[in-house]
Amino acid sequence: xxxxxxxxxxxxxxxxxxxxxxxxxxxxxxxxxxxxxxxxxxxxxxxxxxxxxxxxxxxxxxxxxxxxxxxxxxxxxxxxxxxxxxxxxxxxxxxxxxxxxxxxxxxxxxxxxxxxxxxxxxxxxxxxxxxxxxxxxxxxxxxxxxxxxxxxxxxxxxxxxxxxxxxxxxxxxxxxxxxxxxxxxxxxxxxxxxxxxxxxxxxxxxxxxxxxxxxxxxxxxxxxxxxxxxxxxxxxxxxxxxx
Amino acid sequence: xxxxxxxxxxxxxxxxxxxxxxxxxxxxxxxxxxxxxxxxxxxxxxxxxxxxxxxxxxxxxxxxxxxxxxxxxxxxxxxxxxxxxxxxxxxxxxxxxxxxxxxxxxxxxxxxxxxxxxxxxxxxxxxxxxxxxxxxxxxxxxxxxxxxxxxxxxxxxxxxxxxxxxxxxxxxxxxxxxxxxxxxxxxxxxxxxxxxxxxxxxxxxxxxxxxxxxxxxxxxxxxxxxxxxxxxxxxxxxxx
Numbered sequence: 001x002x003x004x005x006x007x008x009x010x011x012x013x014x015x016x017x018x019x020x021x022x023x024x025x026x027x028x029x030x031x032x033x034x035x036x037x038x039x040x041x042x043x044x045x046x047x048x049x050x051x052x053x054x055x056x057x058x059x060x061x062x063x064x065x066x067x068x069x070x071x072x073x074x075x076x077x078x079x080x081x082x083x084x085x086x087x088x089x090x091x092x093x094x095x096x097x098x099x100x101x102x103x104x105x106x107x108x109x110x111x112x113x114x115x116x117x118x119x120x121x122x123x124x125x126x127x128x129x130x131x132x133x134x135x136x137x138x139x140x141x142x143x144x145x146x147x148x149x150x151x152x153x154x155x156x157x158x159x160x161x162x163x164x165x166x167x168x169x170x171x172x173x174x175x176x177x178x179x180x181x182x183x184x185x186x187x188x189x190x191x192x193x194x195x196x197x198x199x200x201x202x203x204x205x206x207x208x209x210x211x212x213x214x215x216x217x218x219x220x221x222x223x224x225x226x227x228x229x230x231x232x233x234x235x236x237x238x239x240x241x242x243x
Numbered sequence: 244x245x246x247x248x249x250x251x252x253x254x255x256x257x258x259x260x261x262x263x264x265x266x267x268x269x270x271x272x273x274x275x276x277x278x279x280x281x282x283x284x285x286x287x288x289x290x291x292x293x294x295x296x297x298x299x300x301x302x303x304x305x306x307x308x309x310x311x312x313x314x315x316x317x318x319x320x321x322x323x324x325x326x327x328x329x330x331x332x333x334x335x336x337x338x339x340x341x342x343x344x345x346x347x348x349x350x351x352x353x354x355x356x357x358x359x360x361x362x363x364x365x366x367x368x369x370x371x372x373x374x375x376x377x378x379x380x381x382x383x384x385x386x387x388x389x390x391x392x393x394x395x396x397x398x399x400x401x402x403x404x405x406x407x408x409x410x411x412x413x414x415x416x417x418x419x420x421x422x423x424x425x426x427x428x429x430x431x432x433x434x435x436x437x438x439x440x441x442x443x444x445x446x447x448x449x450x451x452x453x454x455x456x457x458x459x460x461x462x463x464x465x466x467x468x469x470x471x472x473x474x475x476x477x478x479x480x481x482x483x
Contacts (some may be wrong), residue, residue, distance in 0.1 A: 085422040118421075123428030124471040146295050149421070183431045187445050190435020190471070200432060200471060226435070226445060 010154040024158045025056035032151045033058045036144055040133040042066050043155055046081045046126050055128065061110045065133055068106045075103040080117035081129045087117040090139035113137040118152035120159055123186055125201045127159040163205055185218060188225035192232045206232055250392065253277045257399045266462030267423035268430060271302040274375065274400045279304050282389045284377040288312035290323050291373035293424060298327060301427060306446060307355045308378060314351050321348035323374045326362035330371045333362040334390055337382040358382035363394050365401040372401060426464045433467035440477045451480045
């Protein structure tokens with residue numbers, strides 16, 4: 001599938017053998033800003049209780065923009081994370097002040113004229129937002145939008161990766177398989193969440209870890225979970241096993 | 244097309260989705276179901292192109308249609324792909340004579356029990372965003388009137404997806420399409436959650452969620468969200 005090839009390219013472009021996982025978000029926003037010719041990019045983390053801080057930001061206005069949204073509690077990033085939908089503003093001066101008066105004043109004052117916010121999510125699993133900023137108005141072209149979505153998918157994969165309790169056990173390829181439209185992977189995630197009594201995000205981590213440990217493609221394992229030939233249950237001591 | 248009142252009802256139903264907030268997944272599901280009903284077809288599947296131009300399966304009426312559509316995507320051959328590529332409707336193709344045209348798809352469609360297929364483009368002013376596929380068990384021909392009704396329904400749904408603003412910016416299309424794709428994922432996750440909770444199959448879980456959304460006037464996405472967040476009692480869903 002064409003989409004995941006580009007995502008794989010992006011990920012391999014920013015990560016070498018020895019790259020610590022925690023450094024990936026920063027590398028991604030830098031690569032993104034360079035590829036898309038935008039003024040700045042940032043990744044914001046989301047938790048159940050709302051925006052939880054900036055994970056990574058390019059130098060310059062990006063960090064300022066995130067602070068502004070966090071402090072004011074309003075802005076395209078906040079909306080994108082709440083609704084789970086992209087917010088694409090090609091002309092902040094025209095459409096911003098009506099929607100986010102405080103934020104728009106600050107952003108325009110800092111020279112930002114366009115903002116594109118992409119939620120980083122896998123269905124009901126909300127991980128964060130990728131914010132892109134530009135110092136001139138104008139929408140993203142078809143090609144730019146496709147590229148931005150690939151970077152958003154890569155950022156989602158990285159955040160999922162970071163969520164894994166023991167990232168060294170987690171192979172990055174599992175993340176890309178998740179992002180492709182494989183219904184059984186998502187169904188299996190839901191089932192594991194119930195079986196092991198954990199949130200969806202944790203269920204997905206368990207599924208991927210199990211696939212990695214068993215050296216099986218994630219879709220194969222997902223099919224078994226959906227067919228109920230593999231179940232994940234919580235032990236009395238809190239350990240979770242797939243069997 | 245022999246029931247004008249029902250036809251009018253369906254068009255009102257589709258037009259209702261043109262209000263501000265509507266659920267794309269619901270709209271597409273309704274479109275497939277009503278097209279089967281009004282056109283006397285036996286099954287329907289609907290694909291939308293994502294931002295990268297790849298077709299994604301968004302709605303279907305029965306399992307064998309779903310399997311066949313997924314197969315079509317996998318083998319990259321079939322009426323849906325042709326229709327999307329050309330933007331032209333593909334009408335009244337008898338599968339018994341389609342082997343040369345679609346050598347891999349045709350046997351699979353026949354095996355699924357279908358005798359004829361039709362594909363209608365979802366298109367507005369030159370922009371093709373998806374395809375509505377119809378299948379019949381018997382190689383019956385849909386009349387010109389049937390086709391016109393089917394295309395009108397597809398057009399109405401297309402308008403619902405592409406608001407006027409998108410003539411100038413593609414951004415609304417992208418926002419809604421992305422949201423739709425994510426909603427689809429959420430629905431799959433919810434199917435898994437409900438299947439595990441109620442000890443039923445994922446297909447049965449989907450049927451229950453659909454029934455609940457219909458009976459309570461909720462969107463499918465809202466029901467899926469509630470299932471995933473544990474906000475709806477399994478007993479309520481099972482008794483819908």
